[in-house]
Amino acid sequence: MQFDLDVMTTLVAAIVVLLVGRALIARVGFLQRYSIPEPVVGGLVAAGLVTALRFGADVQVSFDLALQAPLMLAFFATVGLGADVRTLLKGGRKLLLFWALLAGMLVLQNAAGLAAAWAMDLHPLVGLLTGSITLMGGHGTGAAYAGTFVDVDNLQGAMELAMACATFGLVLGGLLGGPVTQRLIRRHGLTGSAGAGATGQAHAGPGPAPASEVSRLSPQAFIEALLLVAFCVVVGSWLSVAMQNDVITLPAFVWTLFTGVLVRNGLTLSGLRQVDDDTVSLIGGVSLSLFLSMALISLRLWELVSLALPILSILAIQTVIAAFYITFLTYRVMGADYDAAVISAGHCGLALGATPTAIANMQAITNRYGPSPTAFLIIPIVGAFLIDITNALFLQGFLTLPMFGF
Numbered sequence: 001m002q003f004d005l006d007v008m009t010t011l012v013a014a015i016v017v018l019l020v021g022r023a024l025i026a027r028v029g030f031l032q033r034y035s036i037p038e039p040v041v042g043g044l045v046a047a048g049l050v051t052a053l054r055f056g057a058d059v060q061v062s063f064d065l066a067l068q069a070p071l072m073l074a075f076f077a078t079v080g081l082g083a084d085v086r087t088l089l090k091g092g093r094k095l096l097l098f099w100a101l102l103a104g105m106l107v108l109q110n111a112a113g114l115a116a117a118w119a120m121d122l123h124p125l126v127g128l129l130t131g132s133i134t135l136m137g138g139h140g141t142g143a144a145y146a147g148t149f150v151d152v153d154n155l156q157g158a159m160e161l162a163m164a165c166a167t168f169g170l171v172l173g174g175l176l177g178g179p180v181t182q183r184l185i186r187r188h189g190l191t192g193s194a195g196a197g198a199t200g201q202a203h204a205g206p207g208p209a210p211a212s213e214v215s216r217l218s219p220q221a222f223i224e225a226l227l228l229v230a231f232c233v234v235v236g237s238w239l240s241v242a243m244q245n246d247v248i249t250l251p252a253f254v255w256t257l258f259t260g261v262l263v264r265n266g267l268t269l270s271g272l273r274q275v276d277d278d279t280v281s282l283i284g285g286v287s288l289s290l291f292l293s294m295a296l297i298s299l300r301l302w303e304l305v306s307l308a309l310p311i312l313s314i315l316a317i318q319t320v321i322a323a324f325y326i327t328f329l330t331y332r333v334m335g336a337d338y339d340a341a342v343i344s345a346g347h348c349g350l351a352l353g354a355t356p357t358a359i360a361n362m363q364a365i366t367n368r369y370g371p372s373p374t375a376f377l378i379i380p381i382v383g384a385f386l387i388d389i390t391n392a393l394f395l396q397g398f399l400t401l402p403m404f405g406f
Contacts, residue, residue: 001057001058001059001060002059002060002062003059003060003061003062004062004064005061005062005063005064006064007064007066007067009064010063010064010065010067010294010297011067011290013046013063013293013297014039014290014293014294014297015290015293016042017039017042017043017045017046017293017296017297018038018039018042018289018290018293019042020041020042020045020046021038021039021040021041021042021043021045022038022042024041024042024045025038025041038289039139039288039289039290039292039293039296040139040163040166040167040170040292040296042293042296043163043292043293043295043296043297043299044163044167044296044299046296046297047296047297047298047299047301048301050297050299051300051301051302054302055302063294063297063298065294065298067290067294068147068291068294068295069147070233071287071288071290071291071294072140072143072144072147072253072287072291073232073233073236073237073252073253073256074229074230074233074283074284074287075140075284075287075288075291076140076144076236076253076254076256076257076260076388077228077229077232077233077236077256077257077259077260077284078229078260078280078281078283078284078287079257079260079284079388080232080256080257080258080259080260080261080262080263080264081228081229081232081260081261081263081264081275081280082260082264082277082280082281082284083260083261083264083265083389084264084265084268085265085268085269086268087381094334094335094374094378095377095378095381095382097333097334098330098334098343098347098378098382099382099386099390101329101330101333101334101347102136102347102350102382102386102387102390103390103394104325104329105132105136105322105325105347105351106132106136106390106391106394107394108321108325109131109132109135109136109318109321109322109351110127110128110131110132110394110395110398111131112131112314112317112318112321113126113127113128113129113130113131113314113318114127114128114131114398114403115127116130116310116313116314116317117130117314120310120313120314122310123155124403125149125153125155125158126155126161126311127314128145128395128398128399129142129145129146129149129158129161129162129165130161130165130311130314130315130318131318132391132394132395133145133162133391133395134162134165134166134169135165135166135169135318135351135352135353136350136351136387136391137166137387137388137391138166138169138170138353138354139162139163139166139167139292139295139354140288140291140292141388141391141392142162142163142165142166143159143162143163143291143292143295144251144253145162145251145395146158146159146161146162146163147159147295148251157300159295159298159299159300160299160300160301161311163295163296163299164311165311165315168312168315169315169352169353169354170352170353170354170357171353172315172319172352172353173348173349173350173351173352173353173354173357173358173361174349174353174357174360174361176319176322176323176348176352177345177346177348177349177357177358177360177361177362177364177365178345178361178364178365180323180326180327180344180345180348181341181342181344181345181348181361181365182365183327184327184331184341184344185338185341185365185369188336188341190337190338190341190369191338191369191370192338192342192366192369192370192371192372217278217279217282221276221279222279222282222283224276224279225275225276225279225280225282225283226283228260228263228275228280229260229280229283229284229287231259231263232256232259232260232263233256235255235256235259236252236253236254236255236256236257236258236259236260237252237255237256239255239259240252240254240255243255251392254392254396257388257389257392258389261389318352319352322348322351322352323348325351326344326347326348326351327344330343330344330347331344338369338370338372339372339374339375341365342362342365342366342372342374342375343372343374343375343378343379345358345361345362345364345365345375346358346359346361346362346375346378346379346383347379348361349361349362349379350379350382350383350387354383355379355380355383358379358383359376359379359380359383362375362376362379
Protein backbone atom coordinates (compact mmCIF):
# COMPACT_ATOMS: atom_id res chain seq x y z
CA MET A 1 0.00 0.00 0.00
CA GLN A 2 1.31 3.46 -0.95
CA PHE A 3 0.50 6.79 0.75
CA ASP A 4 1.66 9.97 -1.02
CA LEU A 5 1.39 13.07 1.18
CA ASP A 6 1.06 16.47 -0.54
CA VAL A 7 2.87 19.66 0.46
CA MET A 8 0.41 20.82 3.13
CA THR A 9 0.01 17.36 4.64
CA THR A 10 3.80 17.05 4.80
CA LEU A 11 3.94 20.43 6.57
CA VAL A 12 1.35 19.23 9.08
CA ALA A 13 3.36 16.05 9.64
CA ALA A 14 6.53 18.10 10.20
CA ILE A 15 4.80 20.26 12.81
CA VAL A 16 3.42 17.19 14.59
CA VAL A 17 6.94 15.76 14.63
CA LEU A 18 8.17 18.90 16.41
CA LEU A 19 5.44 18.66 19.03
CA VAL A 20 6.16 14.98 19.60
CA GLY A 21 9.85 15.75 19.97
CA ARG A 22 9.13 18.51 22.50
CA ALA A 23 6.89 16.21 24.54
CA LEU A 24 9.51 13.46 24.63
CA ILE A 25 12.30 15.85 25.63
CA ALA A 26 10.17 17.17 28.49
CA ARG A 27 9.83 13.63 29.84
CA VAL A 28 13.27 12.10 29.17
CA GLY A 29 16.16 13.49 31.19
CA PHE A 30 18.82 12.12 28.85
CA LEU A 31 17.44 14.15 25.94
CA GLN A 32 17.40 17.31 28.05
CA ARG A 33 20.88 16.73 29.41
CA TYR A 34 22.51 16.57 25.98
CA SER A 35 20.34 19.26 24.32
CA ILE A 36 19.05 16.95 21.58
CA PRO A 37 16.93 19.15 19.26
CA GLU A 38 13.17 18.64 19.10
CA PRO A 39 13.07 17.90 15.34
CA VAL A 40 15.80 15.28 15.76
CA VAL A 41 13.94 13.45 18.51
CA GLY A 42 10.53 13.60 16.86
CA GLY A 43 11.96 13.06 13.39
CA LEU A 44 13.82 9.89 14.34
CA VAL A 45 10.66 8.54 15.96
CA ALA A 46 8.72 9.29 12.77
CA ALA A 47 11.45 7.78 10.57
CA GLY A 48 11.39 4.66 12.73
CA LEU A 49 7.62 4.44 12.39
CA VAL A 50 7.82 4.82 8.58
CA THR A 51 10.49 2.10 8.48
CA ALA A 52 8.36 -0.21 10.66
CA LEU A 53 5.33 0.33 8.40
CA ARG A 54 7.45 -0.43 5.34
CA PHE A 55 8.80 -3.74 6.57
CA GLY A 56 6.11 -4.75 9.04
CA ALA A 57 2.92 -3.92 7.17
CA ASP A 58 4.13 -3.37 3.58
CA VAL A 59 2.95 0.26 3.78
CA GLN A 60 5.09 2.86 2.04
CA VAL A 61 4.79 6.55 2.87
CA SER A 62 6.22 9.31 0.67
CA PHE A 63 6.38 13.04 1.41
CA ASP A 64 6.26 16.10 -0.83
CA LEU A 65 9.39 18.00 0.23
CA ALA A 66 8.91 21.09 -1.96
CA LEU A 67 9.22 23.37 1.10
CA GLN A 68 12.39 21.75 2.40
CA ALA A 69 14.91 23.64 0.25
CA PRO A 70 13.35 27.11 0.80
CA LEU A 71 13.28 26.48 4.55
CA MET A 72 16.95 25.50 4.51
CA LEU A 73 17.90 28.65 2.60
CA ALA A 74 15.82 30.77 4.97
CA PHE A 75 17.73 29.38 7.94
CA PHE A 76 21.13 30.17 6.44
CA ALA A 77 19.88 33.64 5.50
CA THR A 78 19.13 34.28 9.19
CA VAL A 79 22.63 33.06 10.12
CA GLY A 80 24.09 35.69 7.80
CA LEU A 81 21.69 38.38 9.02
CA GLY A 82 22.91 37.73 12.56
CA ALA A 83 26.59 38.35 11.70
CA ASP A 84 27.23 41.85 13.07
CA VAL A 85 30.83 42.97 12.45
CA ARG A 86 30.72 45.20 15.54
CA THR A 87 29.97 42.17 17.71
CA LEU A 88 32.95 40.35 16.25
CA LEU A 89 35.24 43.21 17.22
CA LYS A 90 34.25 42.85 20.87
CA GLY A 91 35.95 39.46 21.06
CA GLY A 92 39.36 40.97 20.33
CA ARG A 93 42.55 38.92 20.10
CA LYS A 94 41.19 35.86 21.91
CA LEU A 95 38.32 35.55 19.47
CA LEU A 96 40.77 35.57 16.54
CA LEU A 97 42.91 32.94 18.27
CA PHE A 98 39.91 30.71 18.87
CA TRP A 99 38.77 31.22 15.28
CA ALA A 100 42.22 30.03 14.13
CA LEU A 101 41.95 27.00 16.42
CA LEU A 102 38.54 26.29 14.95
CA ALA A 103 39.98 26.40 11.43
CA GLY A 104 42.69 23.96 12.45
CA MET A 105 40.08 21.60 13.88
CA LEU A 106 38.08 21.81 10.63
CA VAL A 107 41.10 20.71 8.60
CA LEU A 108 41.96 17.94 11.05
CA GLN A 109 38.41 16.55 11.21
CA ASN A 110 38.05 16.39 7.44
CA ALA A 111 41.52 14.93 6.95
CA ALA A 112 40.75 12.25 9.56
CA GLY A 113 37.35 11.52 7.99
CA LEU A 114 38.84 11.19 4.50
CA ALA A 115 41.69 8.99 5.73
CA ALA A 116 39.31 6.70 7.64
CA ALA A 117 36.94 6.49 4.66
CA TRP A 118 39.85 5.56 2.39
CA ALA A 119 41.06 2.93 4.85
CA MET A 120 37.57 1.39 5.05
CA ASP A 121 37.02 1.59 1.27
CA LEU A 122 34.15 4.07 1.62
CA HIS A 123 33.25 6.92 -0.72
CA PRO A 124 35.38 10.00 0.11
CA LEU A 125 32.21 12.07 0.53
CA VAL A 126 31.37 9.81 3.47
CA GLY A 127 34.63 11.02 5.01
CA LEU A 128 33.48 14.63 4.75
CA LEU A 129 30.03 13.80 6.12
CA THR A 130 31.70 12.24 9.16
CA GLY A 131 33.94 15.29 9.47
CA SER A 132 33.21 18.97 9.91
CA ILE A 133 30.01 18.92 7.83
CA THR A 134 28.06 17.24 10.61
CA LEU A 135 30.31 17.52 13.65
CA MET A 136 30.89 21.27 13.49
CA GLY A 137 28.09 22.09 11.10
CA GLY A 138 25.38 20.18 12.94
CA HIS A 139 22.12 18.91 11.53
CA GLY A 140 21.41 21.97 9.37
CA THR A 141 24.71 21.99 7.49
CA GLY A 142 24.72 18.18 7.41
CA ALA A 143 21.32 18.02 5.78
CA ALA A 144 22.22 20.78 3.32
CA TYR A 145 25.37 19.06 2.07
CA ALA A 146 23.76 15.62 2.16
CA GLY A 147 21.02 16.87 -0.14
CA THR A 148 23.68 18.22 -2.52
CA PHE A 149 25.62 14.95 -2.45
CA VAL A 150 22.47 12.99 -3.24
CA ASP A 151 21.39 15.26 -6.10
CA VAL A 152 24.81 15.87 -7.67
CA ASP A 153 26.77 12.73 -6.79
CA ASN A 154 23.96 10.20 -6.28
CA LEU A 155 25.39 9.26 -2.87
CA GLN A 156 22.65 7.01 -1.52
CA GLY A 157 21.98 7.17 2.22
CA ALA A 158 23.76 10.54 2.54
CA MET A 159 20.90 12.17 4.44
CA GLU A 160 20.55 9.25 6.84
CA LEU A 161 24.29 9.26 7.43
CA ALA A 162 24.39 13.03 8.04
CA MET A 163 21.55 12.94 10.55
CA ALA A 164 23.08 9.99 12.42
CA CYS A 165 26.52 11.64 12.64
CA ALA A 166 25.11 14.99 13.75
CA THR A 167 22.97 13.32 16.43
CA PHE A 168 25.86 11.22 17.73
CA GLY A 169 27.98 14.36 17.70
CA LEU A 170 25.58 16.19 19.99
CA VAL A 171 25.76 13.39 22.53
CA LEU A 172 29.54 12.99 22.26
CA GLY A 173 30.08 16.74 22.57
CA GLY A 174 28.11 16.79 25.80
CA LEU A 175 29.85 13.71 27.16
CA LEU A 176 33.35 14.98 26.35
CA GLY A 177 33.17 18.54 27.67
CA GLY A 178 32.91 17.80 31.38
CA PRO A 179 35.67 15.18 31.74
CA VAL A 180 38.17 17.12 29.60
CA THR A 181 37.63 20.41 31.42
CA GLN A 182 37.53 18.98 34.93
CA ARG A 183 40.79 17.15 34.21
CA LEU A 184 42.36 20.47 33.16
CA ILE A 185 41.05 22.26 36.25
CA ARG A 186 42.26 19.59 38.66
CA ARG A 187 45.61 19.05 36.95
CA HIS A 188 46.50 22.75 36.87
CA GLY A 189 44.77 23.82 40.10
CA LEU A 190 42.52 26.34 38.36
CA THR A 191 39.80 28.33 40.14
CA GLY A 192 37.19 30.83 39.08
CA SER A 193 35.63 33.62 41.12
CA ALA A 194 34.38 32.09 44.35
CA GLY A 195 30.70 31.94 45.07
CA ALA A 196 29.46 32.83 41.60
CA GLY A 197 27.80 30.68 39.00
CA ALA A 198 27.27 31.11 35.31
CA THR A 199 23.83 32.59 35.53
CA GLY A 200 24.87 36.15 35.93
CA GLN A 201 27.28 36.26 33.03
CA ALA A 202 25.83 33.78 30.60
CA HIS A 203 24.53 36.71 28.63
CA ALA A 204 27.70 38.74 28.68
CA GLY A 205 28.14 37.78 25.04
CA PRO A 206 25.69 37.67 22.15
CA GLY A 207 23.84 34.62 23.43
CA PRO A 208 20.12 34.45 24.21
CA ALA A 209 19.02 37.59 25.96
CA PRO A 210 17.11 37.61 29.25
CA ALA A 211 13.34 37.70 28.91
CA SER A 212 13.29 41.32 30.09
CA GLU A 213 15.55 42.33 27.17
CA VAL A 214 13.71 40.51 24.39
CA SER A 215 11.63 42.84 22.22
CA ARG A 216 7.98 42.03 21.73
CA LEU A 217 7.21 40.44 18.39
CA SER A 218 4.95 42.55 16.19
CA PRO A 219 3.44 41.96 12.73
CA GLN A 220 5.47 44.86 11.33
CA ALA A 221 8.75 43.53 12.74
CA PHE A 222 7.96 40.04 11.47
CA ILE A 223 7.13 41.24 7.95
CA GLU A 224 10.28 43.38 7.76
CA ALA A 225 12.45 40.50 8.94
CA LEU A 226 10.69 38.10 6.56
CA LEU A 227 11.39 40.53 3.69
CA LEU A 228 15.11 40.52 4.52
CA VAL A 229 15.18 36.72 4.72
CA ALA A 230 13.27 36.30 1.45
CA PHE A 231 15.54 38.84 -0.27
CA CYS A 232 18.66 36.93 0.85
CA VAL A 233 17.15 33.64 -0.36
CA VAL A 234 16.30 35.08 -3.79
CA VAL A 235 19.67 36.79 -4.27
CA GLY A 236 21.59 33.79 -2.91
CA SER A 237 19.75 31.41 -5.24
CA TRP A 238 20.40 33.72 -8.21
CA LEU A 239 24.09 34.04 -7.36
CA SER A 240 24.51 30.27 -7.04
CA VAL A 241 23.37 29.93 -10.66
CA ALA A 242 25.14 33.00 -12.02
CA MET A 243 28.50 32.19 -10.39
CA GLN A 244 28.76 28.56 -11.47
CA ASN A 245 32.10 27.75 -13.07
CA ASP A 246 34.49 24.87 -13.69
CA VAL A 247 36.86 25.81 -10.85
CA ILE A 248 34.62 26.14 -7.79
CA THR A 249 30.88 25.99 -7.28
CA LEU A 250 29.36 27.13 -4.01
CA PRO A 251 25.98 25.70 -2.94
CA ALA A 252 23.01 28.06 -2.87
CA PHE A 253 22.90 28.12 0.91
CA VAL A 254 26.48 29.46 1.09
CA TRP A 255 25.63 32.34 -1.26
CA THR A 256 22.49 32.97 0.78
CA LEU A 257 24.53 33.12 4.00
CA PHE A 258 27.04 35.56 2.49
CA THR A 259 24.19 37.70 1.15
CA GLY A 260 22.77 37.87 4.66
CA VAL A 261 26.13 39.02 6.04
CA LEU A 262 26.36 41.81 3.45
CA VAL A 263 22.75 42.91 3.96
CA ARG A 264 23.06 42.95 7.75
CA ASN A 265 26.26 44.96 7.89
CA GLY A 266 25.32 47.19 4.99
CA LEU A 267 22.11 48.26 6.75
CA THR A 268 23.81 48.60 10.13
CA LEU A 269 26.93 50.50 9.09
CA SER A 270 25.00 52.83 6.79
CA GLY A 271 22.46 53.58 9.50
CA LEU A 272 19.55 52.87 7.15
CA ARG A 273 17.94 50.21 9.33
CA GLN A 274 18.62 48.19 12.45
CA VAL A 275 18.00 44.48 11.94
CA ASP A 276 15.67 43.01 14.57
CA ASP A 277 17.83 40.14 15.84
CA ASP A 278 15.06 38.56 17.92
CA THR A 279 12.62 38.35 15.01
CA VAL A 280 15.29 37.14 12.59
CA SER A 281 16.30 34.51 15.15
CA LEU A 282 12.67 33.42 15.48
CA ILE A 283 12.31 32.97 11.72
CA GLY A 284 15.60 31.09 11.63
CA GLY A 285 14.59 28.79 14.46
CA VAL A 286 11.24 27.95 12.88
CA SER A 287 12.80 27.43 9.45
CA LEU A 288 15.51 25.13 10.78
CA SER A 289 13.08 23.12 12.89
CA LEU A 290 10.67 22.54 10.01
CA PHE A 291 13.52 21.83 7.59
CA LEU A 292 15.02 19.22 9.90
CA SER A 293 11.62 17.68 10.60
CA MET A 294 11.03 17.20 6.89
CA ALA A 295 14.56 15.87 6.39
CA LEU A 296 14.18 13.36 9.21
CA ILE A 297 10.69 12.04 8.50
CA SER A 298 11.86 11.16 4.99
CA LEU A 299 14.95 9.28 6.20
CA ARG A 300 15.51 5.85 4.68
CA LEU A 301 16.96 4.23 7.78
CA TRP A 302 17.35 0.85 6.13
CA GLU A 303 20.07 2.33 3.89
CA LEU A 304 22.22 3.14 6.94
CA VAL A 305 22.49 -0.36 8.43
CA SER A 306 25.49 -1.46 6.38
CA LEU A 307 27.44 1.65 7.41
CA ALA A 308 26.77 1.41 11.16
CA LEU A 309 30.09 -0.12 12.27
CA PRO A 310 32.38 1.96 9.99
CA ILE A 311 30.61 5.19 10.97
CA LEU A 312 30.84 4.46 14.69
CA SER A 313 34.54 3.75 14.23
CA ILE A 314 35.12 7.07 12.46
CA LEU A 315 33.15 8.96 15.12
CA ALA A 316 35.24 7.31 17.84
CA ILE A 317 38.40 8.48 16.05
CA GLN A 318 36.99 12.01 15.74
CA THR A 319 36.20 12.07 19.47
CA VAL A 320 39.74 11.06 20.43
CA ILE A 321 41.20 13.67 18.07
CA ALA A 322 38.97 16.38 19.54
CA ALA A 323 39.93 15.45 23.11
CA PHE A 324 43.67 15.64 22.38
CA TYR A 325 43.40 18.80 20.25
CA ILE A 326 41.41 20.69 22.86
CA THR A 327 43.46 19.46 25.82
CA PHE A 328 46.91 20.11 24.39
CA LEU A 329 46.29 22.97 21.97
CA THR A 330 43.09 24.93 22.65
CA TYR A 331 43.75 25.17 26.39
CA ARG A 332 47.34 26.37 25.95
CA VAL A 333 46.74 28.77 23.05
CA MET A 334 43.80 30.41 24.85
CA GLY A 335 45.96 31.25 27.86
CA ALA A 336 46.27 28.10 30.01
CA ASP A 337 44.08 29.64 32.71
CA TYR A 338 40.57 29.16 34.07
CA ASP A 339 38.96 31.04 31.16
CA ALA A 340 40.89 28.79 28.76
CA ALA A 341 39.55 25.71 30.56
CA VAL A 342 35.94 26.93 30.25
CA ILE A 343 36.54 27.80 26.58
CA SER A 344 37.84 24.24 26.17
CA ALA A 345 34.53 22.95 27.52
CA GLY A 346 32.72 25.05 24.94
CA HIS A 347 35.07 23.90 22.21
CA CYS A 348 34.17 20.28 22.98
CA GLY A 349 30.54 21.17 22.36
CA LEU A 350 31.25 23.09 19.17
CA ALA A 351 33.72 20.55 17.77
CA LEU A 352 31.34 17.59 18.03
CA GLY A 353 27.88 19.01 18.65
CA ALA A 354 26.41 22.49 18.45
CA THR A 355 26.28 25.84 20.22
CA PRO A 356 23.61 24.75 22.77
CA THR A 357 25.84 21.81 23.72
CA ALA A 358 28.80 24.17 24.09
CA ILE A 359 26.82 26.56 26.30
CA ALA A 360 25.52 23.67 28.40
CA ASN A 361 29.09 22.39 28.90
CA MET A 362 30.30 25.81 30.02
CA GLN A 363 27.36 26.38 32.34
CA ALA A 364 27.97 23.03 34.03
CA ILE A 365 31.59 24.02 34.68
CA THR A 366 30.95 27.61 35.75
CA ASN A 367 28.10 26.64 38.05
CA ARG A 368 30.61 24.54 39.97
CA TYR A 369 33.87 26.50 39.72
CA GLY A 370 32.90 30.13 39.05
CA PRO A 371 32.04 32.49 36.16
CA SER A 372 33.98 33.09 32.95
CA PRO A 373 32.62 36.12 31.03
CA THR A 374 35.32 35.75 28.37
CA ALA A 375 34.20 32.24 27.48
CA PHE A 376 30.55 33.27 27.31
CA LEU A 377 31.50 36.08 24.92
CA ILE A 378 33.70 34.08 22.54
CA ILE A 379 31.82 30.78 22.21
CA PRO A 380 28.38 32.20 21.24
CA ILE A 381 29.96 34.52 18.65
CA VAL A 382 31.84 31.65 17.03
CA GLY A 383 28.90 29.28 17.32
CA ALA A 384 26.37 31.79 16.02
CA PHE A 385 27.80 32.25 12.55
CA LEU A 386 31.60 31.97 12.26
CA ILE A 387 31.42 28.17 12.26
CA ASP A 388 29.05 28.10 9.29
CA ILE A 389 31.03 30.65 7.27
CA THR A 390 34.41 29.06 7.98
CA ASN A 391 33.09 25.53 7.46
CA ALA A 392 31.60 26.44 4.09
CA LEU A 393 34.86 27.96 2.83
CA PHE A 394 37.06 25.09 4.03
CA LEU A 395 34.69 22.43 2.68
CA GLN A 396 34.77 24.01 -0.77
CA GLY A 397 38.54 23.75 -0.59
CA PHE A 398 38.36 20.05 0.25
CA LEU A 399 35.83 19.43 -2.54
CA THR A 400 38.33 20.73 -5.09
CA LEU A 401 40.68 17.82 -4.30
CA PRO A 402 41.20 15.45 -7.26
CA MET A 403 39.61 12.51 -5.39
CA PHE A 404 36.17 14.14 -5.74
CA GLY A 405 36.46 14.75 -9.47
CA PHE A 406 35.00 18.25 -9.35
